[in-house]
Each structure stands twice: as C-alpha cells, then as structure tokens.
Amino acid sequence: MTRARFASIRPTRGLIICLAGGVIGGATYRHFQTKGDLEDGDALNPQTFTPYTIVSKQPVSSTSSIFTLRCPDVDHGGAIQRQKESDQSLQEIWQRGVWSVQAKQPQLQIARSYTPLPPAPVEQEGDSNVTSSNGAQNHAPESQNQQPGDLRFLIRAEKNGEVSNYLHSLPLSSTVALRGPFPEFELPPDVREVIFIAGGTGIAPAMQVAHILARRPGTRIHILWNTRRKDEIQGGENDVPTGPPLKSDTRRKLSDWDPWSKISRWNAFGFGQNEKPSHTPARGTVKSAEVEKSVVVKELEALKKQFRRTPQGTDDRPGGLTTEYFADEDHKFVKPKDVARQMRRVAEEEEDFGQQSGTKLILISGPDGFIDLWAGKKAWIGGREVQGPLGGYFANFNVVSRGWKIWKL
Numbered sequence: 001m002t003r004a005r006f007a008s009i010r011p012t013r014g015l016i017i018c019l020a021g022g023v024i025g026g027a028t029y030r031h032f033q034t035k036g037d038l039e040d041g042d043a044l045n046p047q048t049f050t051p052y053t054i055v056s057k058q059p060v061s062s063t064s065s066i067f068t069l070r071c072p073d074v075d076h077g078g079a080i081q082r083q084k085e086s087d088q089s090l091q092e093i094w095q096r097g098v099w100s101v102q103a104k105q106p107q108l109q110i111a112r113s114y115t116p117l118p119p120a121p122v123e124q125e126g127d128s129n130v131t132s133s134n135g136a137q138n139h140a141p142e143s144q145n146q147q148p149g150d151l152r153f154l155i156r157a158e159k160n161g162e163v164s165n166y167l168h169s170l171p172l173s174s175t176v177a178l179r180g181p182f183p184e185f186e187l188p189p190d191v192r193e194v195i196f197i198a199g200g201t202g203i204a205p206a207m208q209v210a211h212i213l214a215r216r217p218g219t220r221i222h223i224l225w226n227t228r229r230k231d232e233i234q235g236g237e238n239d240v241p242t243g244p245p246l247k248s249d250t251r252r253k254l255s256d257w258d259p260w261s262k263i264s265r266w267n268a269f270g271f272g273q274n275e276k277p278s279h280t281p282a283r284g285t286v287k288s289a290e291v292e293k294s295v296v297v298k299e300l301e302a303l304k305k306q307f308r309r310t311p312q313g314t315d316d317r318p319g320g321l322t323t324e325y326f327a328d329e330d331h332k333f334v335k336p337k338d339v340a341r342q343m344r345r346v347a348e349e350e351e352d353f354g355q356q357s358g359t360k361l362i363l364i365s366g367p368d369g370f371i372d373l374w375a376g377k378k379a380w381i382g383g384r385e386v387q388g389p390l391g392g393y394f395a396n397f398n399v400v401s402r403g404w405k406i407w408k409l
C-alpha cells in the first residue's frame, strides 16, 4: 500500500482521469467526472459508483476503525437482488488474491482505494463452524449483523487526509459511493509459503491472503505486522519458535515424519494443528490474557482457527497462519533479521524434508516509506505502476537465489 500504490491509475470506462493538480506529496490522484458516476441499481462494478450505507463503525484505535458498508435498501426486492449479484461477483475474487475497491469523496470528486477485510468471523454457540457471507468457514465472536455482500474496511484517518477523514466524519447510515472490485495481486495457484510484512493498514491485504490460504491445504503464512500505535496490536501474541533449532540427528525423511510429533519443525513454528503453538505476548504488550485484544488481533486469531480446520496437504504438512506484532510507539520495528529468521526456518525444513515444490512469496504492504525501506520504490512506466527495481533491505538479501519471490503491494 505504497503511496505509489495509492496512486495507481486504472483506465476505466465512463471515467475522466484528470492528472492536473493530482500530484501531491508524490501521489497522483484520481479525479472523477461529476455526472454519471453514481448508477443506482447496479451491483458493485469497476465502472460506476454504487451507493453503499455505513452500517457500523468499530473503533480499532484512536485513528482507525473498521467500517461495514452495505448495499442500501437491502429490504427491498430489487436491491436484495443487487446485493446477491454483488456477493456472487465477489466470490471468485475472494479466492484469487489481493483486491480493493475505491470510495469517493463527492464534494472533491476524488476517490481512494481501500482493501476489504475478509468476512467477519461470526459468533456461534460453542466451538462449531459457521459459514460466512462468501461461503468461508468462520469461527469467532465478531460481527453479529453481517449480511451477504457487506464490505468491511480498516480505514485510518490520515493527518490532513481528504478521503479518509471524510469517511471517518460520516455518521452511521450515511451513503458512501464504491466502485470495484480491482484486483491488485493474484496469488500463484501453487503458492506454498508466504512471509507478509505489513505496515499499518497493510494488514488488510495480509488478512485477504490469509483468508485465501486458509482454504488451500498445506499452505502457510507468517505475518509481521508493524503499527504506529500499540493499541492496534494490543493482546497480540507472537508465534515464534522458542526452542533451539533441531539438530541434524533429529532429521527425518518426510515420509517418516509424524506431523503430530512435538519435535516436528512445523510445530516448532506453531503451525501444528493439534499442538498448541508456543506464544509470547507481542513485544511491549502485557500478557494477552490480561488485556482486551484489539479487534484486528481477534480477527487474526479467528483466521488462525480457520487454518486449523482445513485438511492437511498431500504431504501431511500442516498449513497455518502465524503472527508477530511490532509497534513504533514501543520502539519495536520489524527488522531484516525477523524476516531472515523465517526464511532460515523454511530453508532448514527444506534441508530436512527435501525441497518442496511451490512458490515462496514475500509480500510487502504499507505506506510508501515502509515499502521503500524494505524493497525500494515502485515505478511508473507508460502510465502504469510497476514493481520497480528491488531496493531497500531486500537489495542486500539473497532472496531470489533462495527461491523466494518478492512483491510490493
């Protein structure tokens, strides 16, 4: 979610893109024609804006909230149809990769991109499974009033930010015009391993990826989430291995390997499905049991549970989501060594169990400076945003030869 990412221009029908005055602080902004943007009666689509209603705003921190938006008039026949159409059209994109929608500020006629969060985990009696609005299995005590087709966003009110502050200023039941979906990144079908470095609201695409991988047996994702404020990661637990690396005499061939063994590397990672992962409270936070967990932390935990319900891969390798939390306010930052440690763990597993097929991905999402620091600036070529050369910390990491691919979101 770089500033360049904020600036990506997608040629769309019925849209006038005016770049004049659109470059502010390194960002190019999308300006829209006043007439004909709002097309009442259409399901969410990339060409025209569809009015949604804010049905809830759930504070995450003093600067960010989770907004739930719904197609209006959901109780009326035609609109129910529209809601269903919208939900169906999103089913596919929810399985493919990272995507966004644009929200419009009507007075200024500008729009910004926002990343839908996976459907809220739905509370259910006991520990049984429930099905979310997009057919996903969910499990956690959140968001009781969710309806099919609802879109949820984690939105931070940026200092002097036009659209984000406009959205935060709107009371419940206000209308917000949305357009989309816009694919941002397609996960390779054979993806096996993901390290996701997320800055701030960059956690939203990380959650999208986790949501997809939770349905792909044997895939794993480790999220390193760096926020500015510690309240956003409150109660978050770091799933990091606590024991020393396994010695070579404990190595076993994959065929001999007992996935439920306590000494298995997968479990040492916290990926085992029967074993309780070893947790440490997020740095700078008190033990999670003693504090109310932040809304996003709760949702990440619910995503972890989704992985545990997914059948294992053909090689009996448990899939999983693990997390590490860092807050600037605590002077804790994700460092290259944190990423290197995860890469090393994967490399050790490959040594032990043999090189596995499948793509290994490092994804980075967050504000401009965050992306630049890790992987260098994205670039613009021919009016299109491209990845640009690999820079930042990763310029000095031997990632490619180790079989990792990097993508700046």
Ligand SMILES: Cc1cc2nc3c(=O)[nH]c(=O)nc-3n(C[C@H](O)[C@H](O)[C@H](O)COP(=O)(O)OP(=O)(O)OC[C@H]3O[C@@H](n4cnc5c(N)ncnc54)[C@H](O)[C@@H]3O)c2cc1C
Pocket: 001, 002, 003, 004, 005, 006, 007, 008, 024, 025, 027, 100, 112, 113, 114, 115, 116, 153, 154, 155, 156, 157, 158, 159, 160, 161, 162, 163, 164, 165, 184, 201, 204, 366, 367, 368
């Ligand atoms: C694909 C995509 C998905 C996105 N998803 C989300 C999302 O899920 N949630 C979310 O909150 N945002 C998301 N963003 C960012 C969002 O589109 C806006 O850029 C953001 O809300 C700021 O817009 P604004 O109009 O309020 O600020 P602007 O008026 O555009 O900017 C005001 C000032 O704030 C600075 N600024 C803007 N954004 C940031 C930032 N993130 N960090 C530091 N300084 C900043 C600008 O440089 C400028 O100086 C996404 C962006 C993209 C491209």
